Amino acid sequence: MFTNFTKRQLGLIFVATGALGVIGVALYSVLRHHPIGAYQAAAIAGSVLISVIGATLIPLGSQPL
Numbered sequence: 814m815f816t817n818f819t820k821r822q823l824g825l826i827f828v829a830t831g832a833l834g835v836i837g838v839a840l841y842s843v844l845r846h847h848p849i850g851a852y853q854a855a856a857i858a859g860s861v862l863i864s865v866i867g868a869t870l871i872p873l874g875s876q877p878l
Contacts, residue, residue, distance in 0.1 A: 820873040827867025834860030 818826070838856050842849050849857070 817877045819875045819877055820870045821875055824867040824870030824873070827870065828864045829867075831860040831862075831864030831867060834863065 835857055838849070838853050838860070842853060
C-alpha cells in the first residue's frame with residue numbers, strides 16, 4: 814500500500830507541503846484583502862512546524878523509514 818520512502822524524500826515532501834501551506838494562507842489573505850487573523854496565523858505556524866520537521870529529516874539521508 815505504501816511505498817518505502819527514504820527519510821530524505823519524506824523530509825522534502827514535508828518541506829514542500831509546509832511551504833505550500835504558508836503560500837496558500839498568505840495568498841488567501843491577500844486575495845480577500847483581509848489581515849491575517851488568529852486562525853490563519855495558527856495555520857502558518859503549523860505549516861512552518863511541518864517544514865522544520867521535514868528539514869530535520871533531510872540530512873538523515875537515504876535510509877528507509
